[in-house]
Amino acid sequence: MWRCVTEDTLMIETKGMTKVFGDLVAVNDLELRIKQGAIHGFIGPNGAGKTTTIKMLVGLLRFTNGHGLIKGLPAGSKQARQLIGYSPERPSLYSNMTAKNYLFYMAGLSGLKKDEAKARTNELLEWLELAKFKDKKVGGFSAGEKQRMSLAQALVHHPELLILDEPTANLDPSGRISIINKLKELNSQQNITIFISSHILYELEKLVHSVTIIEKGQTIKEDSVERIKEGFSQDRYVVKTSDNAKVMESIKGKPYIQEILLDASDVIYVTCADDASAMQKDVLDVVTQHGLRLIHFGEEAINLEDIYTRSIQSGREQ
Amino acid sequence: MGFYLVFKKTLKDMLGIKRNLAFIFLGLLIPFLSLSSMWYSWTSYDYSQTPSEITQVAADSYVVLWYMWGAGILLAITVSASAAGFISKEITDGTLMLVAAKPINRWQIIAGKLVALLLNVMLLLIINHLLTVLLLRVAVGMYANTTNVLLKLTPYLLLYAFICSIFFAAVTVVFSTLMKSRVKIMMIAIFLVIAVFFSPMFMPIFGDPSFKTREIMSYFNLGRHTRLTYESIYGLAPFWEMSAGQQLVLDILSGTPTTDFLDGRTTPIHPVGSLTILLAASASAMALSVWALNRKEL
Numbered sequence: 329m330w331r332c333v334t335e336d337t338l339m340i341e342t343k344g345m346t347k348v349f350g351d352l353v354a355v356n357d358l359e360l361r362i363k364q365g366a367i368h369g370f371i372g373p374n375g376a377g378k379t380t381t382i383k384m385l386v387g388l389l390r391f392t393n394g395h396g397l398i399k400g401l402p403a404g405s406k407q408a409r410q411l412i413g414y415s416p417e418r419p420s421l422y423s424n425m426t427a428k429n430y431l432f433y434m435a436g437l438s439g440l441k442k443d444e445a446k447a448r449t450n451e452l453l454e455w456l457e458l459a460k461f462k463d464k465k466v467g468g469f470s471a472g473e474k475q476r477m478s479l480a481q482a483l484v485h486h487p488e489l490l491i492l493d494e495p496t497a498n499l500d501p502s503g504r505i506s507i508i509n510k511l512k513e514l515n516s517q518q519n520i521t522i523f524i525s526s527h528i529l530y531e532l533e534k535l536v537h538s539v540t541i542i543e544k545g546q547t548i549k550e551d552s553v554e555r556i557k558e559g560f561s562q563d564r565y566v567v568k569t570s571d572n573a574k575v576m577e578s579i580k581g582k583p584y585i586q587e588i589l590l591d592a593s594d595v596i597y598v599t600c601a602d603d604a605s606a607m608q609k610d611v612l613d614v615v616t617q618h619g620l621r622l623i624h625f626g627e628e629a630i631n632l633e634d635i636y637t638r639s640i641q642s643g644r645e646q
Numbered sequence: 647m648g649f650y651l652v653f654k655k656t657l658k659d660m661l662g663i664k665r666n667l668a669f670i671f672l673g674l675l676i677p678f679l680s681l682s683s684m685w686y687s688w689t690s691y692d693y694s695q696t697p698s699e700i701t702q703v704a705a706d707s708y709v710v711l712w713y714m715w716g717a718g719i720l721l722a723i724t725v726s727a728s729a730a731g732f733i734s735k736e737i738t739d740g741t742l743m744l745v746a747a748k749p750i751n752r753w754q755i756i757a758g759k760l761v762a763l764l765l766n767v768m769l770l771l772i773i774n775h776l777l778t779v780l781l782l783r784v785a786v787g788m789y790a791n792t793t794n795v796l797l798k799l800t801p802y803l804l805l806y807a808f809i810c811s812i813f814f815a816a817v818t819v820v821f822s823t824l825m826k827s828r829v830k831i832m833m834i835a836i837f838l839v840i841a842v843f844f845s846p847m848f849m850p851i852f853g854d855p856s857f858k859t860r861e862i863m864s865y866f867n868l869g870r871h872t873r874l875t876y877e878s879i880y881g882l883a884p885f886w887e888m889s890a891g892q893q894l895v896l897d898i899l900s901g902t903p904t905t906d907f908l909d910g911r912t913t914p915i916h917p918v919g920s921l922t923i924l925l926a927a928s929a930s931a932m933a934l935s936v937w938a939l940n941r942k943e944l
Contacts, residue, residue, distance in 0.1 A: 383943075383944070388743060388943065392943075406749045409747060410749040416744070418742070421741065433651055433655060436648075437647075437651055437745060438750075485748075583706075
């Protein structure tokens with residue numbers, strides 16, 4: 329088996345990754361570069377090609393064009409699959425098997441020896457708080473329990489890369505928090521690389537180091553969350569006073585203003601062309617002179633949801 | 647390891663009491679009822695038959711019944727019904743996706759399931775055969791010598807059943823890999839069973855073909871190949887030989903006379919040739935299944 333050695337150990341690397349179903353181009357020339365040890369979010373609207381990409385990386389779908397490497401090994405090869413733990417959006421487990429037997433079975437399929445598989449099964453059931461259900465048939469599990477079982481089977485062979493497709497979908501808030509915390513723990517304690525697709529962006533933001541935003545099978549943005557945030561929030565300020573119209577009127581024509589707008593929730597967004605200190609001074613002057621109440625003044629705190637919405641919007645405009 | 651685990655899981659899934667009892671009951675019912683009624687007629691009336699002649703005709707009848715029912719229609723339908731869902735059900739249920747994502751070769755999935763199925767049906771057939779013979783001996787009073795002959799035929803009958811199981815399982819698994827609908831797969835399997843065991847039904851379609859045409863058709867006649875395979879196997883038994891009359895019954899039932907009715911010439915396929923064709927068809931079907939599953943996008 330050939331192995332491509334890349335610089336700065338990349339866990340996932342794709343070049344020209346393309347998947348076509350008949351007339352539909354589901355994934356179009358997608359480039360991914362995910363470093364080892366990272367938690368990487370993979371986001372995009374429904375039908376953007378997230379699940380198709382994930383399935384191609386796991387080896388469940390073939391590449392129409394391009395290629396992908398998992399730690400230098402061809403995506404889909406048995407050796408690459410040895411490194412991957414995969415949990416799909418809607419996990420289908422063997423409903424007539426008990427939790428313990430199912431995990432033991434999946435451990436065996438992953439190549440673990442009998443004793444090792446037994447120990448790993450018990451360890452994971454305990455860790456994912458499923459031990460009390462170990463003799464219960466998987467068919468009778470709730471959505472949350474099934475999701476945790478799916479995570480357990482993904483982890484059963486100590487993978488170096490965890491690929492998760494919507495792991496918190498259909499879970500209640502406590503179930504989601506529990507899964508997010510477990511993933512953080514896995515990454516920090518075992519240095520497992522996590523590639524995760526999710527629609528619940530405010531939760532994903534707490535977890536990921538970097539993100540790829542895709543639409544129509546193409547990358548719109550890929551970078552660390554911090555850098556993307558910097559790019560979006562540069563010199564953009566949020567101002568809210570007891571009389572926003574007066575503030576707007578006073579500073580509107582100033583030379584440092586690049587863009588100023590009052591949104592529907594009665595908040596002023598100001599983007600400065602250069603140094604924002606002049607704008608800060610002017611706003612404070614207006615407030616003092618007219619005896620206004622300053623409710624909020626600060627740099628815009630941008631979140632993943634904003635980044636996502638704007639990226640998709642600008643992607644569509646282009 | 648992957649093969650063994652799939653084998654073990656499939657075998658466990660097949661050990662449902664209802665399914666197995668139904669097979670044993672149906673497998674027992676027809677040969678037992680047929681042979682017991684025949685036994686009474688052979689022994690109750692004065693046919694001037696000696697015990698050895700009765701043993702001969704009883705063994706002949708049992709072998710024909712085994713061909714048509716125990717290792718025939720019942721076996722083919724059971725094997726096909728089980729194999730139909732092997733891959734298609736796992737695809738529609740979504741369970742195959744997680745298995746295929748594991749570092750396992752996909753051929754192990756097919757091989758594990760097929761071997762489990764073969765073991766299961768072979769065990770059921772042994773039980774069926776032994777129970778039938780035992781019941782005939784105890785309940786009907788079949789001669790000890792006749793019982794002995796039927797028991798000594800066991801390995802030959804099972805060997806044929808094994809080959810037949812491989813053939814039907816392998817062919818059904820191909821469709822299970824290629825198609826999603828189990829109903830459609832079962833319809834194809836039933837058509838195959840009809841083509842093998844009721845081939846005389848198809849003969850009128852071809853009118854009155856020439857000897858040459860019949861010769862060519864014989865290569866494609868699955869009923870002929872199973873019948874000749876059977877002959878090549880039971881022909882190995884040194885202690886018993888099927889009577890010419892019963893051979894003719896078997897020929898008519900399978901629609902495949904070993905000699906041509908019309909001009910008495912022997913048709914071209916040697917029994918070992920048919921055995922080879924069946925085994926080659928099974929091997930090709932298995933290879934096709936593995937290829938199709940390896941190419942399958944989940």
